[in-house]
Amino acid sequence: MMSRTYEDVTRYVEDQSQGKCKVLSAKTEHTFDDLGHKVNVWNVKTDNDGDWWVVEGDQSPMNLYPQGAYYFSADEVYSFHIGIMQRMFSTHDTYNPEDYVKAVTLDNDIAPTLFRKLKNISALIDTAIEIEDFQAIGVQCREILIELGNSIYKPEMAGDEEQPQASNFKKKAELFIKSYMSGSENSEYRSIIKKMTEGTWDYACKITHSQTATFYEVSTCVSLIISLVNMYENVRQKSSDPISQFQCPNCKSKKFNVTDSEHDENGVISKLFLQCEECGEVTQIDFIEK
Known part of the structure; x- marks a missing residue:
């Protein structure tokens, strides 16, 4: 070639x-x-x-x-492209859709409904041949994004704004990001997720109506969908995990042990006591679940 x-x-x-x-x-x-x-x-x-x-x-x-x-x-697009090519040229005996989803998401916890649908499109991509097959995968990719919007969105995120329509994934994603990722320290993270959200939705819509799409474009779309679901799960889990954001105030190390904890009247952890493995400093942090 x-x-x-x-x-x-x-x-x-x-x-x-x-x-x-x-x-x-x-x-x-x-x-x-x-x-x-x-x-x-x-x-x-x-x-x-x-x-x-x-x-x-x-x-x-x-x-x-x-x-x-x-x-x-x-460099980034080259690395992504090579990863897709390696998966495409693997044999059907070695390719497992569930393993592929877990690999892309780094084995992150994904909502069961979303995980099932991600496995489904990952399996379909290996049997798709005709344009109609590719378009059908594009439709399922859009449905997964709508399901993702329903999964991450809560009505109170809209505040004084009008509630978005049930299928308005981009608006629900926007309100979720605004709610979970406020502050200047998250500005770059917000920008990356916003660009990927808009680009992935637009690309899925493009595949849905394309008369010229090939296996390669559709495979890219599937990979983008899986990656985007994982990004939103990461944001949601980070917000309720203060331990992941902890840094020793004394030596700035992130290596520590949990030495003690306190619980509220409902048995939910309210405080944690962390001891730095590097300098021995003990710090109390509040466990806030969003």
């Missing part, structure tokens, strides 16, 4: 948009050869469909990734 030309990359991006955009510029951002063959990452700008990374090479199928989601550099 030969590396593509400027014309190949331009035609590919415009075909994927179903003629709705024109490529304004496309240039090779970086070329990698650490795996024994060349892989090129192209930086592509369009007139009305945003900016894209296109990855292709000697032995690598061409694929595109939205720059507005999670992929901020050529």
Whole structure:
């Protein structure tokens, strides 16, 4: 498989948009050869469909990734692309959808309904062949995001604002982030999750209606969905886990032991006493469950 030309990359991006955009510029951002063959990452700008990374090479199928989601550099999109290729070329005997979901989420605790649906789309991607199969996976990806919105959202998050519609995932996600990630210390984290939220939803919608999607775009969409679910679970769990945010006030170490605890009248932990393994400092922290 030969590396593509400027014309190949331009035609590919415009075909994927179903003629709705024109490529304004496309240039090779970086070329990698650490795996024994060349892989090129192209930086592509369009007139009305945003900016894209296109990855292709000697032995690598061409694929595109939205720059507005999670992929901020050529190195990051290359790493993500290689991970997808390795999973795709594994045999059916070694590929287990549940193991794949657990690997992407670092074996994090995921709500049972979401976990079941993530396993389902991870299994479907290995049997999808026709355009209708890919579109159906896109529909399920959107449904998973709507389910995620229902899982993370609570009516009180809206405050004085109008309650979002049941299927308005992006608005529920916005209110969740505002509620759980306030403060300047979370500004960069908020920005990353917001970009990935919007990019993943838009990409799932694109797959749902695409007449030209291939296995590679749909596989990317599935991976984005799993990663996004994991990000929101991380935020939710972090908010109710003050231990993960603890740092010894004396030596700044994060290595410690729980030496004692206190409980409220309902038996819920209200205070923890932590002893630093490095300097021996004992600190009391309040356990606040959001």
